[in-house]
Amino acid sequence: MSNARVDRDTVRAQEITAEQQYLSMLYAKLDALRQETTQRLKETLRASGGTPQARTERDISTRMYTDKLTQLSAVEHGMCFGRLDLDSGETFHVGRLGLFDEDHEYEPLLVDWRAPAARPFYLATAAARDGVGRRRHLRTSWRKVLDYEDEVLDLDAAEQGSDLGLAGEATLLARLDARRTGQMQDIVATIQGEQDRIIRAGMNGVLVVQGGPGTGKTAVALHRAAYLLYTFREQLSKRGVLVVGPNPTFLRYIGQVLPSLGETGVLLSTAGGLYPGITATGEESARTAEIKGRASMVDVLAAAVRDRQQVPADYTELTFDHEALRIDRRTATQARTRARRSRRPHNLARRIFRNEMFSALTLQVADRLGRDLLDRRDLDDINRELRADAVVSKALDELWPEITPQELLDDLLCSPERLATATRKHLDDDERDELLRLPGTTWTPADVPLLDELAELLGADDAQERAEREHQQREELAYAQGVLHIMEQDEELADEERLRVSDVLDAELLAERFRSTSDLTAAERAAEDRTWTFGHVIVDEAQELSPMAWRVLMRRCPSRSMTLVGDVAQTGALAGANSWHDVLHPYVQDRWKLVELTINYRTPAEIMAIAADVLSEMDTDLVVPRSVRTSGHRPWTRRLPSDGLATELPAMIIDELHEVGDGRLAVLMPPELLAGIGPRLAESLPDAAIGTRPDDLESPCVLLTVDQAKGLEFDSVLVVDPATIVAESERGLNDLYVALTRATQRLGVVHPDELPAVLRGM
Numbered sequence: 156m157s158n159a160r161v162d163r164d165t166v167r168a169q170e171i172t173a174e175q176q177y178l179s180m181l182y183a184k185l186d187a188l189r190q191e192t193t194q195r196l197k198e199t200l201r202a203s204g205g206t207p208q209a210r211t212e213r214d215i216s217t218r219m220y221t222d223k224l225t226q227l228s229a230v231e232h233g234m235c236f237g238r239l240d241l242d243s244g245e246t247f248h249v250g251r252l253g254l255f256d257e258d259h260e261y262e263p264l265l266v267d268w269r270a271p272a273a274r275p276f277y278l279a280t281a282a283a284r285d286g287v288g289r290r291r292h293l294r295t296s297w298r299k300v301l302d303y304e305d306e307v308l309d310l311d312a313a314e315q316g317s318d319l320g321l322a323g324e325a326t327l328l329a330r331l332d333a334r335r336t337g338q339m340q341d342i343v344a345t346i347q348g349e350q351d352r353i354i355r356a357g358m359n360g361v362l363v364v365q366g367g368p369g370t371g372k373t374a375v376a377l378h379r380a381a382y383l384l385y386t387f388r389e390q391l392s393k394r395g396v397l398v399v400g401p402n403p404t405f406l407r408y409i410g411q412v413l414p415s416l417g418e419t420g421v422l423l424s425t426a427g428g429l430y431p432g433i434t435a436t437g438e439e440s441a442r443t444a445e446i447k448g449r450a451s452m453v454d455v456l457a458a459a460v461r462d463r464q465q466v467p468a469d470y471t472e473l474t475f476d477h478e479a480l481r482i483d484r485r486t487a488t489q490a491r492t493r494a495r496r497s498r499r500p501h502n503l504a505r506r507i508f509r510n511e512m513f514s515a516l517t518l519q520v521a522d523r524l525g526r527d528l529l530d531r532r533d534l535d536d537i538n539r540e541l542r543a544d545a546v547v548s549k550a551l552d553e554l555w556p557e558i559t560p561q562e563l564l565d566d567l568l569c570s571p572e573r574l575a576t577a578t579r580k581h582l583d584d585d586e587r588d589e590l591l592r593l594p595g596t597t598w599t600p601a602d603v604p605l606l607d608e609l610a611e612l613l614g615a616d617d618a619q620e621r622a623e624r625e626h627q628q629r630e631e632l633a634y635a636q637g638v639l640h641i642m643e644q645d646e647e648l649a650d651e652e653r654l655r656v657s658d659v660l661d662a663e664l665l666a667e668r669f670r671s672t673s674d675l676t677a678a679e680r681a682a683e684d685r686t687w688t689f690g691h692v693i694v695d696e697a698q699e700l701s702p703m704a705w706r707v708l709m710r711r712c713p714s715r716s717m718t719l720v721g722d723v724a725q726t727g728a729l730a731g732a733n734s735w736h737d738v739l740h741p742y743v744q745d746r747w748k749l750v751e752l753t754i755n756y757r758t759p760a761e762i763m764a765i766a767a768d769v770l771s772e773m774d775t776d777l778v779v780p781r782s783v784r785t786s787g788h789r790p791w792t793r794r795l796p797s798d799g800l801a802t803e804l805p806a807m808i809i810d811e812l813h814e815v816g817d818g819r820l821a822v823l824m825p826p827e828l829l830a831g832i833g834p835r836l837a838e839s840l841p842d843a844a845i846g847t848r849p850d851d852l853e854s855p856c857v858l859l860t861v862d863q864a865k866g867l868e869f870d871s872v873l874v875v876d877p878a879t880i881v882a883e884s885e886r887g888l889n890d891l892y893v894a895l896t897r898a899t900q901r902l903g904v905v906h907p908d909e910l911p912a913v914l915r916g917m
């Protein structure tokens with residue numbers, strides 16, 4: 156061995172030892188913090204009794220310490236992953252949380268990756284060093300330092316680097332080459348410059364992140380959530396952050412990323428999961444979902460609501476107090492016009508309709524009795540009796556019923572007549588037939604935006620609930636005033652000169668604080684409240700949402716503080732987006748910002764070359780993202796007759812499983828084929844699962860449709876029957892593009908028919 160080599164090895168060993176000492180010191184600090192927090196939590200939980208205020212304070216402390224402990228456990232793995240050496244001679248370590256030295260004026264021992272000081276770790280390049288001389292990436296396993304990678308940021312070093320300008324290239328490539336587990340991992344140690352700029356972009360306004368497959372859009376979206384919560388915690392902890400994903404399997408796939416970054420207060424949901432009390436697990440054809448997603452459904456639903464505001468053809472006669480009583484068309488029409496003119500939602504305007512009708516019916520009864528003989532009190536009595544009469548009430552209910560969104564939508568979709576009336580101007584007969592269904596059918600994800608829209612159009616007559624809430628608020632205010640009074644008396648005795656409590660806190664504010672100290676987080680409260688508005692909304696696979704789903708999300712975010720990530724070349728849903736402009740113009744006109752991600756971290760160059768042909772076949776200006784690596788595996792094709800798929804695929808799958816070792820394999824196929832051969836395949840292969848449940852992703856082999864695989868990735872992918880995937884939908888090429896780009900290492904295509912022309916290059 157040469158002397159130079161020996162010297163290098165010695166220096167490396169010394170550096171590792173020094174880093175290990177530092178890391179051990181940090182973990183000792185972490186352990187001490189954990190112990191202290193556990194102790195405080197125990198003390199809080201042990202305390203009992205006391206005033207309502209003391210109890211509230213205890214609840215707050217319990218939550219605070221519990222959150223802190225969760226955060227401290229989440230950072231255990233990979234707590235410190237980098238170091239920056241500045242030109243000034245200063246050195247600091249970067250990690251998943253901030254740690255300080257209380258004994259030395261709170262000197263930072265570890266800088267949180269989200270803090271401004273950590274930014275150069277992600278952004279400094281040889282060309283723009285920002286005072287950084289060297290960046291070090293630490294490779295650790297649990298509490299042990301295994302190795303490190305140094306980048307010396309001078310121009311000579313830059314010339315040797317790759318043309319993609321990657322930071323910490325060796326560490327990054329090691330991460331990207333690792334086997335997949337069925338759960339997404341955070342990327343905090345290797346965030347790249349173009350990603351960092353998006354993660355740390357300001358919070359106001361709508362930011363669209365367009366990027367091809369594997370460019371890290373999902374990763375960026377989740378790290379941005381963590382960054383925003385860190386930077387704008389005060390603002391966001393009250394209203395919460397919503398992250399929307401395309402389906403429950405995807406949510407499960409990304410579910411661990413935020414907790415691993417120490418954030419637990421984010422609501423993860425599908426757009427179909429945003430209506431409390433509704434579980435939308437029903438299935439329907441892509442075309443039915445497309446029709447339900449059209450913007451014109453707003454008018455259809457408004458017409459369906461108007462259809463529930465009837466007047467008699469001529470008159471209805473009923474008996475009241477042994478005499479005939481008439482509800483005639485003219486009176487009912489007048490009452491209906493007044494109610495509609497109020498512009499209130501149906502269930503609230505109903506009260507106006509009824510008031511009008513009861514007044515008219517009161518006069519009818521009074522006329523019969525002789526109106527001249529009656530005074531105001533008599534008329535009030537008649538009005539009251541009419542209101543208490545079940546027959547009269549029922550007759551009015553038939554004209555203008557109180558109705559829930561669920562009842563109205565079920566009635567509408569199950570009745571050819573109602574559907575015909577509401578959709579007359581908007582749908583043709585075929586489209587109407589697509590919507591018809593049997594009563595009580597399980598709700599589908601595309602029904603949810605319709606229910607949400609109806610909830611707005613119908614409103615809830617919550618007068619009683621509101622009165623109760625106001626009563627409770629008055630009590631809280633009175634209590635807070637009492638608290639202030641007592642505190643003030645104490646202060647007056649203590650020190651006349653001091654600033655008084657009431658100078659900085661008034662009773663209403665104090666009452667508000669008591670209210671906001673319910674032991675639920677904003678995310679938990681938001682999940683139960685349809686009308687909750689979020690501080691920030693992040694939408695992943697945003698290209699998939701229908702115009703109706705966008706209305707739901709925009710209602711949840713009136714501030715329009717949003718991050719939308721997606722790829723219009725991957726749109727699979729028929730009601731999904733072709734352009735970001737079309738999606739956003741109705742809400743913010745041109746006031747949105749587009750940023751692009753251009754580097755593909757997932758799909759190796761060999762596979763991207765195939766996918767590029769598919770992309771260029773689509774009518775799009777989008778460019779193929781550049782892969783950061785090659786895998787050394789050539790994608791392959793194999794022809795199998797249709798009737799041989801069920802019998803021959805198992806052997807192929809077993810071979811492929813052998814290749815991926817402890818990694819993950821996905822077999823992607825058209826929905827009908829999956830329904831046909833999926834169960835037999837799963838039965839004959841103990842390692843395979845049909846991806847119906849979210850945790851099926853963790854099995855070594857999972858059988859999925861392309862739609863289900865959206866946003867996911869696997870070490871190896873077999874695409875079965877690409878011709879049907881292309882032919883099956885107007886967006887068939889997009890689906891094929893998605894299918895081909897799911898693999899991190901290996902790709903095989905199995906085709907019963909001729910290969911589609913776009914794949915002939917394989």
Ligand SMILES: Nc1ncnc2c1ncn2[C@@H]1O[C@H](COP(=O)(O)OP(=O)(O)OP(=O)(O)O)[C@@H](O)[C@H]1O
Binds near residue numbers: 346
């Ligand atoms: N800076 C990075 N460091 C390490 N891994 C990264 C980085 N950026 C992205 N990745 C990895 O690349 C893979 C693809 O990322 P991600 O799923 O976020 O891409 P995407 O743009 O959402 O893809 P798609 O559009 O296909 O859903 C993931 O495994 C992710 O962890």
